[in-house]
Amino acid sequence: MKSTGLVTDFYQISMTYALFRLGRHKNQVVFDRFYRQNPFGGGYTVVAGLSHLTEFVNNFRYDEEDIAYLRSLGIFSEEFLSYLAGFRFHGDIYAVPEGTVVFPGELLLRFHGTTAEAMLMETGLSMIMNHESLIATKARRIRTVVGSDALMEFGLRRAQGQSAGLWGARSAMIGGFNGTSNVEAGQRFHIPVLGTMAHSWVMSFDHEIDAFREYVKCYHENLILLADTYNVLEIGVPDAITVFHELKAQGKLPKVYGIRIDSGDLAYLSKEAKRMFTEAGLPDAIISGSNDLDEYLIQSLKHQGATITSWGVGTKCITADGSSALGGVFKMSARWEDGKVQPVMKISEDVHKITNPGIKEVYRFYRKDNGKMITDLVCLQGEEIREDRDVVFVTEAAPWRKKHLRAGSFTVRPLLKPLIQKGKAVKLPEISEIIDYANQEMATLWPEYTRLVNPDIMEVNLSCRLQELKKEIIARELADKHHLT
Numbered sequence: 001m002k003s004t005g006l007v008t009d010f011y012q013i014s015m016t017y018a019l020f021r022l023g024r025h026k027n028q029v030v031f032d033r034f035y036r037q038n039p040f041g042g043g044y045t046v047v048a049g050l051s052h053l054t055e056f057v058n059n060f061r062y063d064e065e066d067i068a069y070l071r072s073l074g075i076f077s078e079e080f081l082s083y084l085a086g087f088r089f090h091g092d093i094y095a096v097p098e099g100t101v102v103f104p105g106e107l108l109l110r111f112h113g114t115t116a117e118a119m120l121m122e123t124g125l126s127m128i129m130n131h132e133s134l135i136a137t138k139a140r141r142i143r144t145v146v147g148s149d150a151l152m153e154f155g156l157r158r159a160q161g162q163s164a165g166l167w168g169a170r171s172a173m174i175g176g177f178n179g180t181s182n183v184e185a186g187q188r189f190h191i192p193v194l195g196t197m198a199h200s201w202v203m204s205f206d207h208e209i210d211a212f213r214e215y216v217k218c219y220h221e222n223l224i225l226l227a228d229t230y231n232v233l234e235i236g237v238p239d240a241i242t243v244f245h246e247l248k249a250q251g252k253l254p255k256v257y258g259i260r261i262d263s264g265d266l267a268y269l270s271k272e273a274k275r276m277f278t279e280a281g282l283p284d285a286i287i288s289g290s291n292d293l294d295e296y297l298i299q300s301l302k303h304q305g306a307t308i309t310s311w312g313v314g315t316k317c318i319t320a321d322g323s324s325a326l327g328g329v330f331k332m333s334a335r336w337e338d339g340k341v342q343p344v345m346k347i348s349e350d351v352h353k354i355t356n357p358g359i360k361e362v363y364r365f366y367r368k369d370n371g372k373m374i375t376d377l378v379c380l381q382g383e384e385i386r387e388d389r390d391v392v393f394v395t396e397a398a399p400w401r402k403k404h405l406r407a408g409s410f411t412v413r414p415l416l417k418p419l420i421q422k423g424k425a426v427k428l429p430e431i432s433e434i435i436d437y438a439n440q441e442m443a444t445l446w447p448e449y450t451r452l453v454n455p456d457i458m459e460v461n462l463s464c465r466l467q468e469l470k471k472e473i474i475a476r477e478l479a480d481k482h483h484l485t
């Protein structure tokens with residue numbers, strides 16, 4: 001596999017070089033990954049990207065041609081270039097598993113390594129997780145409105161590049177799609193490849209009915225005929241009915257058969273088509289719909305009584321229409337000084353940009369009686385969280401607001417799991433397990449958090465000890481700044 005060492009921003013390499021010259025590149029640090037705002041104005045984000053991330057880390061090295069290119073810039077010493085030539089990640093990464101539903105401000109990934117490792121790898125790590133989590137989230141929004149209908153990912157032709165199409169298709173599966181038209185994704189990730197037929201097939205014949213007849217001679221299952229090349233209700237549906245009657249007479253009508261409508265008024269056309277199929281004795285015919293669909297259009301079509309139960313979604317999912325990026329960030333939270341760990345934080349004029357210091361864990365609380373999610377807690381490593389003790393959450397911005405959980409009324413689990421240990425990736429779950437887990441995760445959220453517009457936002461709590469540590473660091477920094485000590 002190609003090396004990924006150059007998949008970074010130039011400043012990461014120039015800073016690493018400067019640290020190298022100072023002899024500080026091997027200092028140990030901890031970085032946190034989190035995001036500040038849900039995409040699409042929604043109530044959550046779905047984590048995706050860890051499989052790609054482990055590939056990225058495994059291949060993070062500088063090959064001869066990478067070194068030759070860096071040498072050609074005429075900036076770096078030979079000593080530094082030979083350090084890069086031997087560079088490998090030896091640290092640890094803990095991450096919230098793919099398919100987990102997460103919220104703004106909470107810790108999603110904790111990176112332990114040298115300063116050089118953190119700097120060189122930050123950009124690629126963020127790029128992968130921001131992209132794939134964004135697509136998984138868009139897909140999940142679409143899944144929440146289609147219910148149990150079939151959902152096909154059709155976006156490759158409109159994806160922003162091959163890699164976005166490939167990894168986007170995998171992310172869409174984590175977000176709840178049933179399969180993809182992207183054949184490379186089927187091969188790489190063992191996910192179902194699905195599809196119907198294009199106008200080019202119908203237009204390769206003089207008459208639409210010939211195109212349908214030849215297709216059903218060749219294929220005997222999943223016979224979804226594209227019915228809108230000429231006129232859905234006057235030509236497409238009658239032709240499909242004729243062909244399905246012919247198959248029925250031969251005892252060859254499969255379980256899955258029907259039409260796809262890709263233009264016009266999808267509500268009206270699908271209702272009429274369903275009526276025509278039913279009157280023709282084909283009530284099981286599936287009506288599939290596509291054409292620039294997204295979660296809002298599908299919701300509207302359902303409200304209009306559309307009879308579509310199989311949805312093809314391309315452009316709007318693969319390009320994450322409505323939110324061009326997930327703004328996940330990667331910030332230092334601790335560093336080692338003279339063998340001792342020092343919590344650090346970014347103090348900003350903009351209160352939203354203040355970070356949380358120290359080595360932290362994140363816990364999720366569920367109601368014991370119905371399994372629904374209650375809240376999340378970010379705390380310092382070593383804080384004891386137990387199901388047999390009461391827990392009190394204190395709102396950071398309004399300390400008079402307290403929420404009590406009685407011992408025995410909740411279950412709790414840590415969200416971060418080891419992803420890379422001493423530079424080696426742990427075995428990740430199969431995609432089918434990730435998909436099952438993602439579906440279970442969503443089921444723990446009340447619908448108030450999953451509605452498309454103005455959803456409730458799950459509160460992420462900071463433990464009292466973490467809040468204290470933050471206050472201490474801020475007070476110390478401000479005192480230093482104003483020479484008060």
Ligand SMILES: Nc1ncnc2c1ncn2[C@@H]1O[C@H](COP(=O)(O)OP(=O)(O)OP(=O)(O)O)[C@@H](O)[C@H]1O
Pocket residue numbers: 262263264265266267268290291292293297300301304
């Ligand atoms: N009943 C409906 N209510 C709301 N929007 C609909 C309805 N039916 C279709 N749409 C959506 O309206 C948009 C425009 O549909 P239209 O058939 O005009 O598409 P088009 O892109 O012009 O057609 P074509 O794909 O043939 O070029 C599409 O996104 C389509 O999914």
Ligand SMILES: O=P(O)(O)OC[C@H]1O[C@H](OP(=O)(O)OP(=O)(O)O)[C@H](O)[C@@H]1O
Pocket residue numbers: 154155157158198262290291292293312313314315316
């Ligand atoms: O609409 P999307 O959600 O992106 O789904 C994928 C689209 O790709 C195909 O269209 P094609 O490229 O043939 O062009 P068309 O829009 O003219 O049908 C297909 O017929 C869908 O309309």
Ligand SMILES: O=C(O)c1cccnc1
Pocket residue numbers: 154155181194195196197198312314
């Ligand atoms: O299989 C299909 O129907 C399909 C595939 C890609 C794009 N549009 C439709």
